[in-house]
Amino acid sequence: MTPVQFDTVALIGIGLIGSSLAREIRHKHLAHRIVISTRSAETLKRAEELGLGDMYTLSAADAVREADLVIVSVPVGASGAVAAVIAGALKPGAIVTDVGSTKESVIAQMQPHMPDHVHFIPGHPIAGTEYSGPDAGFIGLFRGRWCILTPLAGTDDTAKTRLRLFWEAVGSNVDEMDPGHHDKVLAIVSHLPHIIAYNIVGTADDLETVTESDVIKYSASGFRDFTRLAASDPTMWRDICLHNKTAILEMLSRFSEDLAYLQRAIRWGDGEKLFDLFTRTRAIRRSIVEAGQDTAAPDFGRHANDPVE
Numbered sequence: 197m198t199p200v201q202f203d204t205v206a207l208i209g210i211g212l213i214g215s216s217l218a219r220e221i222r223h224k225h226l227a228h229r230i231v232i233s234t235r236s237a238e239t240l241k242r243a244e245e246l247g248l249g250d251m252y253t254l255s256a257a258d259a260v261r262e263a264d265l266v267i268v269s270v271p272v273g274a275s276g277a278v279a280a281v282i283a284g285a286l287k288p289g290a291i292v293t294d295v296g297s298t299k300e301s302v303i304a305q306m307q308p309h310m311p312d313h314v315h316f317i318p319g320h321p322i323a324g325t326e327y328s329g330p331d332a333g334f335i336g337l338f339r340g341r342w343c344i345l346t347p348l349a350g351t352d353d354t355a356k357t358r359l360r361l362f363w364e365a366v367g368s369n370v371d372e373m374d375p376g377h378h379d380k381v382l383a384i385v386s387h388l389p390h391i392i393a394y395n396i397v398g399t400a401d402d403l404e405t406v407t408e409s410d411v412i413k414y415s416a417s418g419f420r421d422f423t424r425l426a427a428s429d430p431t432m433w434r435d436i437c438l439h440n441k442t443a444i445l446e447m448l449s450r451f452s453e454d455l456a457y458l459q460r461a462i463r464w465g466d467g468e469k470l471f472d473l474f475t476r477t478r479a480i481r482r483s484i485v486e487a488g489q490d491t492a493a494p495d496f497g498r499h500a501n502d503p504v505e
């Protein structure tokens with residue numbers, strides 16, 4: 197059994213990620229006490245019904261008062277507001293981290309509020325699904341997935357090691373990265389695919405010559421894969437687009453150029469160009485499968501509370 201690592205963990209935000217962490221912390225006995233706080237009374241009530249924590253409060257400041265680990269799991273656009281509210285209540289020596297999908301913006305929003313007596317270490321688990329809310333979380337979400345930490349210069353090594361061990365205890369492999377590099381990498385591997393999915397599903401929906409029933413009836417697995425991504429939480433993805441604007445626009449402009457190249461090859465019947473590209477991309481998929489990274493959202497049919505062994 198993994199030893200208890202923290203006395204009190206405060207989870208601010210209890211959606212897919214926060215509630216998966218709550219379930220893991222309980223399952224792996226990583227803390228003596230889990231305190232849960234979120235913005236809406238309804239979500240907090242649901243977290244209590246699910247038995248995700250030991251204490252529940254609408255006040256994020258009250259939630260963090262005794263905590264030696266604080267994990268902020270809210271849409272990235274809300275990070276600054278949460279940091280401002282908890283700042284004055286943080287316990288000396290506490291580790292404050294987040295799980296946000298963008299890092300430069302979260303750091304810019306949170307760091308100015310962080311008192312000198314805490315260790316602020318931003319993080320991002322590369323694990324998720326298209327579902328959201330406290331019912332969506334499950335044990336096993338982070339297993340075999342990467343968690344990227346983007347520590348600031350001068351971060352205390354002991355605090356960093358404690359956070360790394362925490363993520364390893366929930367099954368993740370941990371890497372460290374510069375926040376700017378993180379945002380560029382994630383723009384291409386995560387943010388663009390979602391934006392493309394939102395776009396293609398929107399285009400299909402707009403087509404006047406194809407009715408909605410045709411789209412549903414004949415949707416082949418390729419289109420279905422896009423609809424899964426396009427079902428992701430609108431607030432979360434609006435915030436990611438607004439908060440990783442530069443990197444996303446840079447990748448989108450590269451993407452548009454490459455799409456124009458593909459369009460041109462199709463127009464001029466250049467089969468060789470098409471074949472070469474499709475051969476190159478197939479090799480990438482095969483190396484991802486070989487590396488065991490092909491199950492981004494494992495088994496969606498699973499019930500939220502079913503333990504995964």
Ligand SMILES: NC(=O)C1=CN([C@@H]2O[C@H](COP(=O)(O)OP(=O)(O)OC[C@H]3O[C@@H](n4cnc5c(N)ncnc54)[C@H](O)[C@@H]3O)[C@@H](O)[C@H]2O)C=CC1
Nearest residue numbers: 209210211212213235269270272274296297324325328329
């Ligand atoms: N869903 C996914 O696949 C992944 C999400 N992330 C990141 O994790 C964070 C949380 O995402 P999810 O858990 O999926 O979202 P979610 O929508 O399931 O949950 C968000 C939670 O934050 C709460 N919240 C919103 N605004 C708040 C505020 N101002 N103060 C306090 N609580 C507030 C909501 O009530 C809810 O409990 C986001 O930053 C997202 O970018 C990271 C990896 C994967």
Ligand SMILES: O=C(O)C(=O)Cc1ccc(O)cc1
Nearest residue numbers: 297322323324325326492493
């Ligand atoms: O559902 C999927 O396929 C995902 O890609 C989940 C996801 C969404 C956002 C992240 O920052 C990390 C992972």
